[in-house]
Amino acid sequence: MPQDVLKVAMPKGRIYKQASDLFRKAGLPIPEDFDESRKLIIPLPEANMEFIMAKPADVPTYVEYGAADIGVVGKDVLLEESRGVYELIDLGIARCRMSVIGLPDWKPLMHPRVATKYPNIASRYFRERGQQVDVIKLNGSIELAPLVGLADRIVDLVETGRTIRENGLMELEKMFDVTSRLIANRVSYRMKNGPIQQLCDRLQAVIELGARNAAADGGHSKVLR
Amino acid sequence: MSKPKVFEKPNGFKDYLPEAVSRLRAIELNVLACMRSWGYRQIITPTLEYYDTVGLASSTPNERLFKLLDKRGTTLVLRSEMTAPIARVVASLLKDEPLPLRLSHHSNVFRAIEEEAGKEAEFFQTGVELVGDGSAEADGEVVALSIACLKAAGVRDFKVALGHVGFLNGLLEAGLGGRPEEQQALKECLLKRDYVGYRHVLRSIDADERFKAELEAILRLRGGREICRDAERYAHSQAAQESLRHLCEVWDVLDAYGVNEHIVIDLTMFGNFSYYTGLIFEGYASTLGFPVLSGGRYDKLLATFGRPAAATGFALATNRIMEVAEDDVRERPHRVLVLYDRKHRAEAVRTAMELRNRPGFEVESRFVGENAANGLKVQGYDEVIRFL
Numbered sequence: 016m017p018q019d020v021l022k023v024a025m026p027k028g029r030i031y032k033q034a035s036d037l038f039r040k041a042g043l044p045i046p047e048d049f050d051e052s053r054k055l056i057i058p059l060p061e062a063n064m065e066f067i068m069a070k071p072a073d074v075p076t077y078v079e080y081g082a083a084d085i086g087v088v089g090k091d092v093l094l095e096e097s098r099g100v101y102e103l104i105d106l107g108i109a110r111c112r113m114s115v116i117g118l119p120d121w122k123p124l125m126h127p128r129v130a131t132k133y134p135n136i137a138s139r140y141f142r143e144r145g146q147q148v149d150v151i152k153l154n155g156s157i158e159l160a161p162l163v164g165l166a167d168r169i170v171d172l173v174e175t176g177r178t179i180r181e182n183g184l185m186e187l188e189k190m191f192d193v194t195s196r197l198i199a200n201r202v203s204y205r206m207k208n209g210p211i212q213q214l215c216d217r218l219q220a221v222i223e224l225g226a227r228n229a230a231a232d233g234g235h236s237k238v239l240r
Numbered sequence: 241m242s243k244p245k246v247f248e249k250p251n252g253f254k255d256y257l258p259e260a261v262s263r264l265r266a267i268e269l270n271v272l273a274c275m276r277s278w279g280y281r282q283i284i285t286p287t288l289e290y291y292d293t294v295g296l297a298s299s300t301p302n303e304r305l306f307k308l309l310d311k312r313g314t315t316l317v318l319r320s321e322m323t324a325p326i327a328r329v330v331a332s333l334l335k336d337e338p339l340p341l342r343l344s345h346h347s348n349v350f351r352a353i354e355e356e357a358g359k360e361a362e363f364f365q366t367g368v369e370l371v372g373d374g375s376a377e378a379d380g381e382v383v384a385l386s387i388a389c390l391k392a393a394g395v396r397d398f399k400v401a402l403g404h405v406g407f408l409n410g411l412l413e414a415g416l417g418g419r420p421e422e423q424q425a426l427k428e429c430l431l432k433r434d435y436v437g438y439r440h441v442l443r444s445i446d447a448d449e450r451f452k453a454e455l456e457a458i459l460r461l462r463g464g465r466e467i468c469r470d471a472e473r474y475a476h477s478q479a480a481q482e483s484l485r486h487l488c489e490v491w492d493v494l495d496a497y498g499v500n501e502h503i504v505i506d507l508t509m510f511g512n513f514s515y516y517t518g519l520i521f522e523g524y525a526s527t528l529g530f531p532v533l534s535g536g537r538y539d540k541l542l543a544t545f546g547r548p549a550a551a552t553g554f555a556l557a558t559n560r561i562m563e564v565a566e567d568d569v570r571e572r573p574h575r576v577l578v579l580y581d582r583k584h585r586a587e588a589v590r591t592a593m594e595l596r597n598r599p600g601f602e603v604e605s606r607f608v609g610e611n612a613a614n615g616l617k618v619q620g621y622d623e624v625i626r627f628l
Contacts, residue, residue, distance in 0.1 A: 081529015101433040196436055201531060202524040205401050205504060208462055 021064045021210050024078055024086030026071035030195050033108040034087045041217040063210070075100055075198060084203035085211060090193045091172060095133045101199040103215055107222050109195045115140075115188040116179055117168040118161050130160035131170040140170070140190055158182045252353045252361025262573075264364070264562050267393045268346055271366045271556060274392040278385050280344040280368045285325035287348075291315035297544050298324040299515040304351045306361075318350035323538065323553060326369050331545035339372020339549055346558075360559070367535070367555030374539060374550030376486050379519040380493025386533055386554045387499045390523060393556065394565035397526040400502055400533070401462075403509035404487045405516050407471065410480030411458070415451040426455070430510045435459055461507035465491055465500075471507055483518075490519055511536055521554070525564040532560050574598075577621040578605040584627035591625065 025031055039045050044061045057066040067083050074088040075098035085103075091113055093102065113136065115129075127148040131137045134152045141148045151166055158178060160166040172193060173179060173186060197218065199211055249255070256264060272282060288308075289295060292315070295305055300320035308316050319325055322345045330341055346366040353359040368385060370378050383400060390398050408430070412423045422445050429438035438459070442452050454474045461471050468488040475481045487505065494500050511520040511534075520536030535554025542549040576595055580588030585607075592605045604621075608628065618624050 079529065099433070102436045105436045105439075200529050201433070202526075202529055205462075205506065205522075205524050206399055206526050208504070212460070212462075 019063065019207070019210075020058075021062075021085065021207060021214070022067060022083045023064055024067045024069045024074045024083035024088075026074050026087055026089070026195075027068050028071065030071060030087065030089060030109040031068075034106065034195060037106060037108055037218065037221060040221045041214070072096070078198050078200050081200045081202055083200070084207055085197060085199045085214070087195055088198055089195050090191075091133065091136070093196060093198070094191075095135050097135070099201060101201065101204050102196050103199055103204075103211075104197040104218055104222070106195045106197055106218065107225070109193075111172050111174040111193050113170065113190040113193055114173045114186045115168055115170055115190060116158075116161075116173070116184050117187050118183070119185045121167060121185075121187060124167055127168065128166040129168050129170055130157055130166035132157060133170055136190075137170040158184060250361065252359055254360065254362070260562065263565070264558060267561055267565055268364070268366055268558055270392040270394070271389045271558070272344060272346055274389050275344040275366075275368055275385065278342070278368075278381075278388070280342040280370075280385075282344045282346065283326065283329060284347070285319070285322070285329060285345070287319060288316045289319055289325060289328075291317045293545075294319070294324045294328055297327065297541060299512050299538075300351060304353070306350045306352050319347070320351050321349055322347060322365060322367060322555065323369060324541065326553075327371075327541050327545050327551070330369075330371050330549070331542060331547035335547055340378070341371045342368065343371070344368045363560075364558040365555040366558050367553055369551060369553035371542065371551040372549045373552075374518075374537075376489035377493055378550075379486075379490045379537060379552055380497065382535065382552050382554060383490065383503075383519075383521055384494055384497040384499055386521070386523060386535060386556070387497075387502050389556055390525075390533065390561075393558075393561045395525050395532065395561060396566055398502060398523055398532070399504055400521055400523045401504050401506040401509055402487065402490065402519060402521050403506050403511070404483045404519050405511060405536075406483030406518055407475070407480050407487070407507055408458070408510060410477045410483055411455065411474060413479060414477035415447060415455070416445070427510070430508070431512070459508050461505075463505060464503075465505070467505040467507065487519065515541070519552070523556075525561070528560060528564050530557075530560060532557050532564070573602045574600050574623070575621045576601060576603045576623045576625065577618055578603060578625045578627065579608050579618070580605065580627035581608050588625075588627035591627070 025034060035045050043064070044059065055068050057068065059066060067077060069077055071088060072092050074086040075093060075096045077083040078086040078100050079098040087106065089109060113133070127146070128151060129137050129141070129148045130151045130153050132153060132155070134150045137150045151160070153160060157169045157171045160169050161184060162182060168187065170190070176186060179186060197215065204211060276282070291305070291307060295317035298320055305320055306318040310316055326343055326345060334341060344367065346364070348362050349365050350362050353361050368382065370382055383402065387400060412426065416423050425441045426438060429441055439456060442455055445452065458471070458474060461467050468484055468491065471484055475484050491500070491503070491505070494503055509520065509522060515538055516536040517539040518537035521534070522531045523533035525532050533554055533556045535552070537550070537552040539550045542551055578588050578592045588605060592603045595601050595603045
């Protein structure tokens with residue numbers, strides 16, 4: 016029955032490869048050359064699934080409206096979008112952090128301005144700390160803003176910190192850690208409970224195994240040293 | 241924002257054209273008839289209420305209420321749901337009526353929304369309230385009625401999930417008694433449906449490991465009757481046990497109604513904790529991303545209006561149901577056009593009036609000038625009668 020196909024919203028780009036690796040480890044028959052495809056909807060009949068390739072920031076929207084049953088999305092997007100979806104598992108992939116970044120000689124200003132791709136997250140963060148700042152929404156190359164005087168600080172994702180350093184900026188405060196999450200639509204979570212729970216269990220097993228192996232590896236190398 | 245264009249409506253408000261209205265009305269009438277056949281009688285309450293009474297008592301968050309001021313500067317709200325207004329009526333106009341009271345309602349309700357497409361600021365709710373009966377029988381009756389209403393509305397493939405706020409409350413009180421902040425943090429995660437956050441908070445709490453494992457395990461308590469049994473091993477406190485017993489009994493009541501094929505038990509479902517006090521439920525149609533019905537027991541609300549009483553009820557989102565309902569709930573009307581000229585007026589009008597008495601007939605009459613008879617557009621009718 017086509018109705019029972021589980022529709023999965025997958026984020027195109029950075030997270031996709033890690034997510035598909037994880038799904039593959041969990042036993043899903045995802046072909047390797049999958050990501051090179053330009054198709055927007057990719058059927059996975061063997062797993063009774065269908066991948067919807069979406070822009071990462073749109074994944075929670077597809078899931079909230081039920082256009083997709085479940086989805087993979089970064090915590091940064093979830094916090095920015097505040098959608099009514101279930102956040103089921105921390106997939107532990109695409110690990111990075113949201114931070115406040117500025118020039119190394121940054122000092123508090125009378126009228127602070129913060130540039131970011133995440134205006135909701137930034138406003139909430141500074142408000143909770145009792146600071147009133149003007150938030151400027153930018154769509155990319157956020158690091159440019161403090162360099163050209165558009166803003167005195169930026170709020171952005173930091174993975175290795177290389178881009179920041181190369182542009183002569185400094186991470187002033189870490190706001191929170193970010194990983195990708197498995198999310199589910201409110202109705203699908205109940206109507207398709209069986210397949211969703213099964214997928215969760217398999218993913219969880221892979222994630223826990225990965226964590227244990229990492230811990231064992233750590234122990235092992237210590238002994239060797 | 242720039243000045244609205246002439247075709248624009250405020251964000252989140254909709255027009256309904258004749259075709260949609262006839263579908264919507266058919267669904268409403270079928271649902272209200274179903275409620276009436278179960279002994280629920282309809283009442284109507286005003287569109288505006290005082291903020292300090294109904295506004296504060298309602299389950300709608302403050303920021304989602306539409307507020308306005310009357311001439312004296314008193315804050316009014318556009319009704320955001322029907323339960324609080326009905327509680328007000330039960331405690332005032334109906335205060336001498338013996339309980340239990342069975343009331344139904346149908347109206348438009350208003351919620352202020354974020355600036356975004358797809359969410360509605362005004363929508364239709366059809367529902368019931370059963371006031372003055374706190375038993376599992378009453379909970380079962382209301383859930384069974386909600387299922388009958390979904391069927392009457394023409395929804396084919398649906399499920400109703402049952403939960404109980406007392407189960408989690410009992411669990412938390414037993415394991416984290418006297419630590420309201422930590423309880424609150426856990427509840428807020430569940431309310432936001434954030435299971436990842438819930439596990440994070442659990443891990444950070446300093447408590448018995450077995451208790452923490454149990455609190456994590458309850459996230460899996462979803463399924464059929466067996467869940468009542470599975471959940472027993474976590475229910476160490478009396479409150480949690482009583483909640484489970486109550487839930488099982490509701491299941492048995494629903495068994496008697498013969499509707500269990502539509503029911504799932506879901507102890508991971510949590511409603512608004514400060515509002516709901518017992519059994520809660522939500523209905524889902526397979527092709528729609530949002531719930532089509534929600535309800536539950538709210539035993540504390542009536543007391544805020546001065547007449548403490550147990551109460552439960554639900555509301556159907558009628559306009560959402562319209563999107564999924566099968567078409568056969570409405571009978572297609574037989575549309576007739578009667579054309580006439582001055583000479584045949586009496587005959588034509590008499591015929592039209594006669595036909596209008598026939599069930600399912602929609603009869604338009606149209607006066608045709610002496611020389612326009614041939615150029616008339618008469619498409620879209622099942623029958624055209626000419627008196628020319």
